[in-house]
Amino acid sequence: MIERVVLVGIGTGSLGHMTLDGQAALRSADVILVPRKAEKDDLAEIRLKLLERAGVSARVAFFDYPVRDEALPYLERVERWHDEIATRWTAAAGDAAEIALLVWGDPSFYDSTMRIAARLVPVGAVRVIPGITAVQALTAAHGVPLNTVNGRILVTTGRRLRDGGWPEGAESVVVVLDGECSFSRLTGQGLRIWWGAFLGMPEEILLSGPLDEVSPRIVEAREAARARHGWVMDTYLMRKS
Template sequence: MRKLYVIGIGAGDPDQVTMQAVKAMRRAEAFFVIGKGAEKQELVDVRTAILREYVDGQHRVLEIADPPRDRAPADYTGVVQDWHDRRAVLLEEAFEQVDGDGAILVWGDPALYDSTLRMVERVLDRGRVRFDYEVIPGVTSVAALAAAHRVVLHRIGEPVHITTGRKLREEGLGPGSTVVMLDGECSFTEVPGDDIHIWWGAYLGMPDEILIEGNLREVEKSILERRARARAEKGWIMDVYLLRSE
């Protein structure tokens, strides 16, 4: 039976690719890359550079155009599930073009705020393509953020709450420390209080990595300005941050 490798490749630095990931990549004959459009071509380019550095010999790269979706829907769960279904059809069609084993290179880790595994399960449920799959963990942007700032994610004996920008706006900070991902709305500006510390990072592991740290009220304007300028220059941004009371 053919195999599909779902491989976490880290937050952007090719040196974050693990030996387990390299071995899996070398077993694959074709790589499926979900493209995000011309403005995010750099994300595809990083994957291409990783393949060029670690994979010997001939291999196919099949780029899958990511289907569009409503970014602010009334029915968030329903819209995302529909998006996953449409992604699954595209992956199924791509895998049907391949005779041997395939692989998907996943930004960060497949287990944390990524839809790839749900997409793969949907392909299997459809029953048109039969295969087994294996998941290779990767360095998350959360780990990359903590390493870049040289900070422990939690204080002694305290929990870490990982959430999204949307949930931060709806529910506020969790107990202990709060890590926020997928925040296109700069939701930290809506967190009340003058005693919150933030560790923020964008393009982690990449040459143009940006790091800002300090009291939230004192540095939030700097984050907003740097974030807006970087997004305008590159056409995209991926950032993550840690919040904790001082």
């Protein structure tokens, strides 16, 4: 029976993005759960390589990600999806008392792993070890500050950007979870963009400049990367000129 869940942030897939505390926690876990997605097998391989490089020898158990029911309303769809993932964690864990999972980025930042863990154990039995977020990796890679002097930052999703356009009163906007290049709908507004994919990895791609000029190049680079790797993780910062 699962008594404790440890969630370790692994940044964007580089061993350097995982803290020493995170590596130590993985070494002490009974079982490390690794998800598999049919179209994204590389992500499981990256997790396994990180475990190997960190000297982790704990047992690894795989589980398959369920598919969301697109016929349901969005919130209900996500809730049922999380329920099913929790069920699959339990099945994969077997008789392990402590399980650990490697979470892209940071478990507390635009990620639902903590919510899924809360379905299985009390909040106090969930240990979270932060990792480097894609936002940190993005601004570091481009060598730009996240905010202007005394400026506000808004972090949002591609879905919200598509539905609402440029947020009213916003100066600097970071967009995550955008699989549809929603920035391309905001040309003609005098925006500048800093975009990055596979941040911190050998495959890293960086593009920046006036949105009107680089938007087509980003779309092309993203499509090419997805075709080559079968997946792509990217994020971007936009700011009014």
